[in-house]
Amino acid sequence: MKFFSHTIFDTLRQSLDQHLAVDLRSLAVFRVGLGLTLLADLFIRYLDVESLYSGSGVLPLEALAKLPHLTWDWWLSINAISDAVVWPQLCFFSGMVFASLLMIGWKTRWIAPVMLLLLHSIQARNPWVNYAADRLLFLLLLWSCFLPLDRYWALSKSTSASIQKGPERLSSWGGWGLRLLPCVMYLFSALRKSGSTWLDGTALRYVLEIDQFTAPLGIWLKTMPDFLLQCLTWSALAIELLAPFLLLMRGVKWRWLGICLLLVFQCLLWCSFDLGIFPWVSILALLPHIPFPSRRSSAKQGAESILTSEISSLKGGHRLVGWLLVFMLIWNVLMTWNYPDSLKAQMPRWVANGISLFRMDQYWGMFSPDPMTLDGWYVIAAELDDGSMVDLLDWDRKDIWGKPANVIEAFPGDRWKEFMMRIFDYPDQAKLWEGVIRHFQKQWESDQRNSSRVQSATVYYMLEKTTEEGVLPSEREQLWPEVDEFPQHLDQL
Numbered sequence: 001m002k003f004f005s006h007t008i009f010d011t012l013r014q015s016l017d018q019h020l021a022v023d024l025r026s027l028a029v030f031r032v033g034l035g036l037t038l039l040a041d042l043f044i045r046y047l048d049v050e051s052l053y054s055g056s057g058v059l060p061l062e063a064l065a066k067l068p069h070l071t072w073d074w075w076l077s078i079n080a081i082s083d084a085v086v087w088p089q090l091c092f093f094s095g096m097v098f099a100s101l102l103m104i105g106w107k108t109r110w111i112a113p114v115m116l117l118l119l120h121s122i123q124a125r126n127p128w129v130n131y132a133a134d135r136l137l138f139l140l141l142l143w144s145c146f147l148p149l150d151r152y153w154a155l156s157k158s159t160s161a162s163i164q165k166g167p168e169r170l171s172s173w174g175g176w177g178l179r180l181l182p183c184v185m186y187l188f189s190a191l192r193k194s195g196s197t198w199l200d201g202t203a204l205r206y207v208l209e210i211d212q213f214t215a216p217l218g219i220w221l222k223t224m225p226d227f228l229l230q231c232l233t234w235s236a237l238a239i240e241l242l243a244p245f246l247l248l249m250r251g252v253k254w255r256w257l258g259i260c261l262l263l264v265f266q267c268l269l270w271c272s273f274d275l276g277i278f279p280w281v282s283i284l285a286l287l288p289h290i291p292f293p294s295r296r297s298s299a300k301q302g303a304e305s306i307l308t309s310e311i312s313s314l315k316g317g318h319r320l321v322g323w324l325l326v327f328m329l330i331w332n333v334l335m336t337w338n339y340p341d342s343l344k345a346q347m348p349r350w351v352a353n354g355i356s357l358f359r360m361d362q363y364w365g366m367f368s369p370d371p372m373t374l375d376g377w378y379v380i381a382a383e384l385d386d387g388s389m390v391d392l393l394d395w396d397r398k399d400i401w402g403k404p405a406n407v408i409e410a411f412p413g414d415r416w417k418e419f420m421m422r423i424f425d426y427p428d429q430a431k432l433w434e435g436v437i438r439h440f441q442k443q444w445e446s447d448q449r450n451s452s453r454v455q456s457a458t459v460y461y462m463l464e465k466t467t468e469e470g471v472l473p474s475e476r477e478q479l480w481p482e483v484d485e486f487p488q489h490l491d492q493l
Contacts, residue, residue, distance in 0.1 A: 105154020
């Protein structure tokens with residue numbers, strides 16, 4: 001009986017090895033892409049380092065500590081040690097250095113965990129500017145900490161000729177997690193699309209009416225016949241359902257088909273919608289699935305060409321990542337009928353904190369169960385000392401209450417858009433609008449072209465609702481009342 005159970009286990013393990021093993025050359029390509037993506041993300045974030053990540057910005061540490069809707073553990077953020085702007089600047093610079101070292105493959109066993117800590121610190125310093133792409137990027141880096149990223153095309157000593165003559169593929173918990181992550185994301189995103197709009201094919205029509213996301217190709221798609229939009233809706237759903245299984249096929253052609261389908265899917269998303277770095281991080285997640293041709297003869301291929309030893313700079317790390325992988329699968333199954341916050345509320349606090357710390361509280365919604373029907377844009381209506389009115393978000397707009405020609409450009413950036421949407425979603429945190437007003441007032445009054453000073457300002461949201469008949473006229477909703485003692489000069493801020 002013992003022999004029989006061992007035989008079953010060995011057969012199952014060999015089957016999983018063949019389907020989930022990651023090619024070490026694909027891992028090297030992924031390492032380069034990961035480093036480049038981290039560099040790009042940090043550089044884009046650095047443009048708002050003072051306004052979004054320091055005490056002189058919209059979320060000082062005192063306000064962060066009182067934020068009741070934190071999703072990640074800010075108290076483990078190195079970035080939260082000091083409110084001085086020079087400290088987050090140093091953290092960002094350090095992150096860029098380590099991302100560069102990771103990209104070129106220098107001592108990745110140690111560089112990857114340090115980079116993970118820095119990425120967590122930056123993301124947790126202002127959790128209200130993060131979105132799905134940041135969670136996906138963190139998880140990709142997390143699995144990478146348990147993998148030999150420097151076996152090929154790296155500066156590390158492990159790229160010696162003797163090692164490169166060894167197995168071409170790796171089967172480990174970390175490799176399985178890296179391969180399964182995008183599969184889980186797409187599959188459970190599709191399973192959560194259970195609303196009527198996805199079933200009747202009208203979901204894309206509703207998504208295209210969300211002007212704060214719609215890019216040029218999306219605007220053009222609005223003019224397409226309903227039948228074509230229905231076909232595109234069902235096609236997107238079919239790709240999310242089927243492509244994950246293609247990625248796990250042993251057959252090279254099937255796997256390339258899955259990669260190409262998802263690559264085209266993400267490129268179309270990038271052209272149609274403003275989703276920040278999400279399409280690029282999603283493409284990055286496909287790189288470990290690339291099937292490189294084997295250098296061995298077919299007779300020598302098989303289980304012996306797969307490295308099964310665990311690689312980690314953390315002692316016992318393979319056990320940790322094994323449990324994380326199992327938990328990730330169970331959690332995503334539970335999320336098909338739950339939400340992260342409601343489920344974590346039923347757990348002990350230390351368990352919920354641990355889940356948040358490792359970003360295991362995943363919820364790949366992606367317009368599920370139905371696309372949202374509420375849309376709009378913000379107006380910071382400022383009264384100047386000469387009696388005129390100006391929108392501090394768009395100085396050149398003559399009619400501040402009219403709809404912008406491009407709603408996406410009405411936001412200062414995707415991080416700012418996310419932050420402002422979070423304040424809108426949580427009215428009990430409306431006081432944070434004061435910091436937003438101060439920031440844009442500074443920009444106005446520091447520009448030499450603007451001689452007038454701001455006397456007072458009010459934040460509005462121009463709300464639009466999409467129905468089956470179309471988009472209803474916008475409604476003006478006041479989010480933050482006029483400030484009684486609003487500073488008029490920069491030296492009073």
